[in-house]
Amino acid sequence: MNNNEITTTFSLSDFADGTVFDELGLRDRTVSEREVLLVQLKREAKELGLGAKAFNAIVSDYLRGEAVSSVGSIAGFNMPTRWVLTSTGEIQKTTMELACSHPIYISKRFIDCLTGEIKLEITYSRDSELERLQSFIVPKSRITSSQSIVALANKGVSVSSTNAALLVNYLQDFEDTNYDQIVEIKSINRFGWIGKDFSPYVDGIEFDADDNYPELEQCVTRPSGTIEDWKEVVKTVRKSNKIAPKVALAASFASVLIEPLDALPFFVHFWGASGGGKTVSLMLAASVWGKPDVGSYIKTFNSTKVAQEILASTLYSMPVICDELQIKAGASDNFDSLIYELCEGSGKSRSNKQLGIQASRNWRNCFISSGEQPITGELSGGGAKNRVFEIECQDDLFSDPMKIVEAVKSNYGHAGREFVEALDSKTRKKIKTAQQSVFAEYSEKGFTDKQALAASIVVVAEAFYSTIILNEPPSFNAEDLEPYIATHDDVSQDLRAVEWLNDWIAENWNKFDENVTDVYGVADSADTIDIIASKLRADCQKVGINYKRLVSYLDKRNALVTNPGRKDKVVRIGASRPRCISVKKDFIWAREKELSPMSPSVTKNI
Incomplete structure (x- = not known):
């Protein structure tokens, strides 16, 4: 026989005092089973002269009037008012609305000892007898809105946009009802010094890595072997x-x-x-x-x-x-x-999603x-x-x-x-x-x-x-x-840039001739090496040297010959008159403490 079929004939008084609902076990039915039965009962009540509005009111009053399930607690915690855990494991509101298709509750509360932020351990089971419990920790804000709580589906919780709002309400009521009973634990989401204490070696503070590098908790908090064997290999090294x-x-x-x-x-x-x-x-x-x-x-x-x-x-x-x-x-x-x-x-x-920092x-x-x-x-x-x-x-x-x-x-x-x-x-x-x-x-x-x-x-x-x-x-x-x-x-960036300049001049020495195709400048002056500014700027950029900083440093060291008010000068090279960085040869030749001298083969040719 189909458990959802009604074989008994009820009177109008049976509806009024709730007898019909008791005999059919309405409280222990699943939501889908209830819906099927209530459709049939509503039709039968109508034949007895009980209208739909009155019927709905009687059903609501019946479900609100007393605990619907014989299971009045979950894992030792009290079920909050207006919520029930059915014998099939569903979390339901007394109005028959489904919050979750399996048992779920808040088992621990973690308070960060540095920031004061609260996280909650959520425990659930996919079986009604709570024999296979699974737990995870989430920020409290994760379960306070229907938009964010759907992320718990990734942890195995039966939640979607359909029941998200009810699950939020249930978990809030659950914490309020069992606030003092829920174990409260100090936590920290990092290793290392906490004043004079050190995580994870301090008693009374649990390490909580969220979803950030969870493998670190296991590899740090679970030592292996002995320190004596470790010392032996280290002493050898x-x-x-x-x-x-x-x-x-x-x-x-x-x-x-x-x-x-x-x-x-x-x-x-x-x-x-x-x-x-x-x-x-x-x-x-x-x-x-x-x-x-x-x-x-x-x-x-x-x-x-x-x-x-x-x-x-x-x-x-x-x-x-x-x-x-x-x-x-x-x-x-x-x-x-x-x-x-x-x-x-x-x-x-x-910034965060709330446009704060x-x-x-x-x-x-x-x-x-x-x-x-x-x-x-x-x-x-x-x-x-x-x-x-x-x-x-x-x-x-x-x-x-x-x-x-x-x-x-x-x-x-x-x-x-x-x-x-x-x-x-x-x-x-x-x-x-x-x-x-x-x-x-x-x-x-x-x-x-x-x-x-x-x-x-x-x-x-x-x-x-x-x-x-x-x-x-x-x-x-x-x-x-x-x-x-x-x-x-x-570590002096300026000195290393000048060393690069010395090497760069040496490497490109054959291009300091106005008669070559790709001319970099000229060095026929008695006092200076005239470097075409655009050439130097381009090669500085290629290797990551700040051109302006290099020229400024040379100017401060009085290593340049310039036009008034500038750090460069116009030099005739063949038929053109480009702006050049004119570096004094004395500076290039100098064997100062902080500079690498030019190679002898180059200085001989200058």
């Missing part, structure tokens, strides 16, 4: 005379010292031919904090600027480790903007990278040079790299926690004093402040992790790092 793996390890620990030492982020970049062991060095650095696989802790440069900001801010104090720089390389191979943006420690301000992302960590080429070029800006120190890896870094890989893939995630937990107030003061001493030493030797600061943090990290974790002397000292740190002259 430190006995080698190769400095790159040692610096990679030290930089990994140095990352968590940047904020306590009030410093800004910096890059440590390893470059050289493929197969030399650069990636293995990065795996050693990553194993300090988590699972050292590419795709787990180690990322590549194949991502957008926004994604790089999110990664940096999620790790916050822990190092950002990226392999394969060449993936990012474009036509210009210029990474200056990447370096500037990441080393500022703060992301761009962006999103909270900008921040980070205070070290960037450890590798590739087949340097991350800065000969013509990189001084600011970019200043924020990076690079180590060329010419030879194989390991005698048995696979043994190292196997060891760190089995033993990881212990050393970082032990190091952080040892950084009490007394130890921090010692680190600060040691770092200031190394910084002063570097500064006296002519290294730039930014380079000296970054290098001093790495040197001090090496010294303290060697003592705290390994109980042995450091594997390198401040002097060992000096070949890789830039001086003021090294």
